Amino acid sequence: xxxxxxxxxxxxxxxxxxxxxxxxxxxxxxxxxxxxxxxxxxxxxxxxxxxxxxxxxxxxxxxxxxxxxxxxxxxxxxxxxxxxxxxxxxxxxxxxxxxxxxxxxxxxxxxxxxxxxxxxxxxxxxxxxxxxxxxxxxxxxxxxxxxxxxxxxxxxxxxxxxxxxxxxxxxxxxxxxxxxxxxxxxxxxxxxxxxxxxxxxxxxxxxxxxxxxxxxxxxxxxxxxxxxxxxxxxxxxxxxxxxxxxxxxxxxxxxxxxxxxxxxxxxxxxxxxxxxxxxxxxxxxxxxxxxxxxxxxxxxxxxx
Amino acid sequence: xxxxxxxxxxxxxxxxxxxxxxxxxxxxxxxxxxxxxxxxxxxxxxxxxxxxxxxxxxxxxxxxxxxxxxxxxxxxxxxxxxxxxxxxxxxxxxxxxxxxxxxxxxxxxxxxxxxxxxxxxxxxxxxxxxxxxxxxxxxxxxxxxxxxxxxxxxxxxxxxxxxxxxxxxxxxxxxxxxxxxxxxxxxxxxxxxxxxxxxxxxxxxxxxxxxxxxxxxxxxxxxxxxxxxxxxxxxxxxxxxxxxxxxxxxxxxxxxxxxxxxxxxxxxxxxxxxxxxxxxxxxxxxxxxxxxxxxxxxxxxxxxxxxxxxxxxxxxxxxxxxxxxxxxxxxxxx
Numbered sequence: 001x002x003x004x005x006x007x008x009x010x011x012x013x014x015x016x017x018x019x020x021x022x023x024x025x026x027x028x029x030x031x032x033x034x035x036x037x038x039x040x041x042x043x044x045x046x047x048x049x050x051x052x053x054x055x056x057x058x059x060x061x062x063x064x065x066x067x068x069x070x071x072x073x074x075x076x077x078x079x080x081x082x083x084x085x086x087x088x089x090x091x092x093x094x095x096x097x098x099x100x101x102x103x104x105x106x107x108x109x110x111x112x113x114x115x116x117x118x119x120x121x122x123x124x125x126x127x128x129x130x131x132x133x134x135x136x137x138x139x140x141x142x143x144x145x146x147x148x149x150x151x152x153x154x155x156x157x158x159x160x161x162x163x164x165x166x167x168x169x170x171x172x173x174x175x176x177x178x179x180x181x182x183x184x185x186x187x188x189x190x191x192x193x194x195x196x197x198x199x200x201x202x203x204x205x206x207x208x209x210x211x212x213x214x215x216x217x218x219x220x221x222x223x224x225x226x227x228x229x230x231x232x233x234x235x236x237x238x239x240x241x242x243x244x245x246x247x248x249x250x251x252x253x254x255x256x257x258x259x260x261x262x263x264x265x266x267x268x269x270x271x272x273x274x275x276x277x278x279x280x281x282x283x284x285x286x287x288x289x290x291x292x293x294x295x296x297x298x299x300x301x302x303x304x
Numbered sequence: 305x306x307x308x309x310x311x312x313x314x315x316x317x318x319x320x321x322x323x324x325x326x327x328x329x330x331x332x333x334x335x336x337x338x339x340x341x342x343x344x345x346x347x348x349x350x351x352x353x354x355x356x357x358x359x360x361x362x363x364x365x366x367x368x369x370x371x372x373x374x375x376x377x378x379x380x381x382x383x384x385x386x387x388x389x390x391x392x393x394x395x396x397x398x399x400x401x402x403x404x405x406x407x408x409x410x411x412x413x414x415x416x417x418x419x420x421x422x423x424x425x426x427x428x429x430x431x432x433x434x435x436x437x438x439x440x441x442x443x444x445x446x447x448x449x450x451x452x453x454x455x456x457x458x459x460x461x462x463x464x465x466x467x468x469x470x471x472x473x474x475x476x477x478x479x480x481x482x483x484x485x486x487x488x489x490x491x492x493x494x495x496x497x498x499x500x501x502x503x504x505x506x507x508x509x510x511x512x513x514x515x516x517x518x519x520x521x522x523x524x525x526x527x528x529x530x531x532x533x534x535x536x537x538x539x540x541x542x543x544x545x546x547x548x549x550x551x552x553x554x555x556x557x558x559x560x561x562x563x564x565x566x567x568x569x570x571x572x573x574x575x576x577x578x579x580x581x582x583x584x585x586x587x588x589x590x591x592x593x594x595x596x597x598x599x600x601x602x603x604x605x606x607x608x609x610x611x612x613x614x615x616x617x618x619x620x621x622x623x624x625x626x627x628x629x630x631x632x633x634x635x636x637x638x
Binding site: 243261 | 319320322323326327330331334335338342449453454456457458459460461462463465466468469473474567571572574575576578579582583593594596597598600602605606608609612613616617620
């Protein structure tokens, strides 16, 4: 982490700042909204119906007079939590299947690779919709996160598998293997640290993907429409005719929230890419490439 | 040609048969794992809609389990037999139409919409990626990359909402929803085609807008790593015209992973377009899925999942097979 920040890559810092802010909103936002601002995400007729943004209601109101700002802040919690839990499950499975299927050359490896490939070609979202419509919101957001995690790991596993394949024949891994280290030790002490940047970027996109998937589920009404999340906000906005009444303040914030988290993750990922794959460092824009040139000069001075 | 029909081709067929079998089996296992006995729920709904024959009841049990005194493999064999004969029972939301008839009514709409939008997005995104990745670090590349990250993060269905709001409601340029005007009779008449194309514009634009950036990022990164390869430098040193170096030397090699990525992403595009269709009420599989979810129509849902999975698998198979034709190295691996 320190290397990222010390690299001075503005993209990474900007991305991490946005993500940290979102996490903070998810943790304390609902309390701040209810106790400091005195707004409620569920109270009907807190203001006039379909009123635009004003001093009383920062993001206006819904068709039943609920404060949209309070909904947005409170909804951040469910969306971010589902994103984090779903992303963690998905990343864990991706690392597990990717590592083991890439490291084993024998039958186990081939069988696992086949398993991963099958999950890769079976479309995830229809499967997610199918399971979610059977569970119908039972089990709350944790169940939704679990289902999302279980149906979204295959892409990440493929990337991890490819990386493990190339690592397993490197000298340091072979040395550890021949010196008689236990296989789990070789995997976790030698291979995993070298996969760290890839795992980090998989995790970021798994979080974003889970947030979007949750929103999609709630939007079509396959989740529990009584919870407040970015997805249910869009569900009610669509079904209560926010579009027809021109209530842009109702349907713009949730979508922009999702896009903001996704963009932040993308920015961080760009930085990680540049660190882990030197070939991509050419990507830096003018001022930054000057800086890296300076750094190179300094390094040669030290070497001399 | 004989080489093509050798082991890798057979292996590939084997893999896709296995994948198709997995999709079919997931479809069989899921309702049996889920809480709340879906079979009883379906039978209850059907009995509300009309008399349920014993034959119908048996079919529901075969598809969703819940029958007493039958072994699971007996049900499984019956289920597979039903799948082969395209017998998925009756839909509840379109009672008494059969699931296969309902699915058939939406299939062509989705195939044409998603198929053409996917190809447009792939060609457009890959083209932009070639331009951006040829000179990495330039203004076009930086702005393009940032924009494409942002576009890539937008949820499909939300973009659809915004497009409806701007172009249908505010400007009135395109129809609000549906697949064609109600009065027009479907067929190869200029009237119908004109109406269908106008209705398809916004849904297609949504799919293109949200998936184009994925192709672009991918192609850009591959281009950026290829531009410094020796063979590209040699082509330049030989004094070949710029466009030949870009397209025949650099892009031609850089596009290979994009094409294999294309296969995997078909599933994502189809998944995302389901939500898009729901927003536009487009008469394809997505809207049917929406109907199925709203009406708790498990038979229709099951049939839709199966047909969507199998279509995606078939598309993957075609792209995979084409890939072998384009990249000789995969042939020599045999």
